[in-house]
């Protein structure tokens with residue numbers, strides 16, 4: 383049989399040969415620059431580069447999630463919408479592997495987005511606030527409340543790591559919706575609605591005393607709160623959250639692959 | 650008949666209680682262009698979808714080179730190249746990138762082969778352009794290119810002449826016949842263009858309402874030997890009739906200036922010789938061969954979609 387990497391290569395081409403992916407990367411970098419410049423002009427240089435980087439990352443990761451969901455949701459849905467799915471599937475590859483190649487290329491794109499965001503916020507803020515910094519590392523530590531003794535760079539890495547974990551679950555959800563309903567718009571809409579809308583609403587639900595609320599996906603998508611302390615005062619703990627995310631992840635993947643393998647392609 | 654490369658056995662498809670394909674059984678040998686003819690909605694595309702594994706079968710199975718499409722899909726499908734309905738490609742990629750995309754999915758396809766195929770379908774001039782800018786006929790050619798890229802043993806084409814200009818149709822027809830004869834592959838073409846099938850195919854299956862109703866041979870000795878009604882335009886019909894009766898034929902008068910006989914190819918030559926010898930002026934000879942279209946309408950009863 384052939385080489386699976388060739389399938390991933392094909393899917394990468396479908397992502398990177400289109401202008402929209404580059405526009406997304408461009409917007410991400412431009413937004414980082416914009417926020418830093420605004421901060422610099424209104425707040426002055428009296429800030430730690432890590433504080434700005436952390437704030438920027440928090441805001442822009444939202445944007446990044448939207449972009450990644452758009453790519454995840456369109457991968458399968460567009461093949462159906464354009465009819466190219468027919469010529470894609472009639473090759474000596476199982477449907478599972480073709481779907482996997484799409485999934486891998488989406489995850490790679492998400493990692494690329496995160497890497498670009500990390501690198502650009504780090505570089506921009508080093509230039510704007512880091513060179514001959516007016517703020518000492520101790521002050522930074524106090525301002526950001528870095529847990530433990532880890533340095534700010536290590537903290538940011540952990541922050542991105544946690545964000546990427548929950549992003550993977552979100553993207554798998556979007557991928558599932560688009561595969562089951564073969565509609566990119568629906569997948570984008572539904573995932574973002576669940577994420578941005580319900581996510582905030584669910585925080586209110588958290589005050590209710592129902593047992594099942596602990597098992598909702600959306601109660602566990604923010605993993606960054608566990609950096610430095612795997613057990614929090616409100617009773618949540620990292621391993622329980624990871625367990626819940628893992629369980630949802632397995633269900634999403636199983637459903638997606640099952641439906642894609644079974645489906646009659648009559649597009 | 651050569652060894653069958655494709656075997657459909659009792660293939661049925663039911664969707665939501667409706668039977669779309671009803672116990673279809675067919676054998677396709679190598680080296681033959683096989684036509685699949687049927688009115689709109691008769692189940693041609695559905696059959697093709699099942700042959701390439703895009704749709705599951707409710708009953709029966711399809712074997713390609715001895716491999717079951719239902720059970721050993723990856724093995725079976727590697728011998729198949731196909732266009733299913735319109736050849737949709739990635740519009741934001743160039744024709745060349747599209748072909749490379751499919752080339753990567755099958756081991757052993759070199760860039761050289763890709764260029765060879767591009768030349769074959771006559772797209773050299775535009776292959777680096779985005780597919781978005783292609784005309785329907787150019788897309789159809791690109792569709793044929795991706796189907797033959799890996800030198801399949803079975804080529805399945807769903808209405809391949811759709812959108813092609815007369816020269817393109819002719820080229821495709823000649824090329825398909827060449828592929829069948831020289832490379833010895835099996836070609837399965839669906840169409841409702843009856844005259845087209847007549848020129849292209851060795852055998853034609855007629856399907857209606859999901860049922861196979863007839864399989865006919867188009868080419869070869871059989872059809873040559875068939876008799877046909879021949880109309881001969883002459884200056885003196887009465888004289889012509891006498892001259893032909895003398896040579897053992899049974900002509901009848903057909904209008905003012907013509908006679909008609911029932912005969913085969915050899916009979917036409919003999920009749921002409923007799924007329925000329927009898928001093929009759931012959932203005933024209935027309936054989937009224939029953940076309941596939943007539944046969945088709947006869948068999949399907951000229952029914953509407955259903």
Ligand SMILES: Nc1ncnc2c1ncn2[C@@H]1O[C@H](COP(=O)(O)OP(=O)(O)OP(=O)(O)O)[C@@H](O)[C@H]1O
Pocket residue numbers: 648664669687688689690691692693694695696841955
């Ligand atoms: N996914 C589907 N669900 C339900 N019915 C379907 C589906 N696909 C096709 N059909 C029905 O199956 C029948 C055969 O359709 P098919 O597309 O195979 O016809 P066709 O012979 O290719 O027609 P045409 O010449 O118009 O291309 C039609 O009556 C159609 O309505």
Ligand SMILES: [Mg+2]
Pocket residue numbers: 693694695734807
């Ligand atoms: Mg059709």
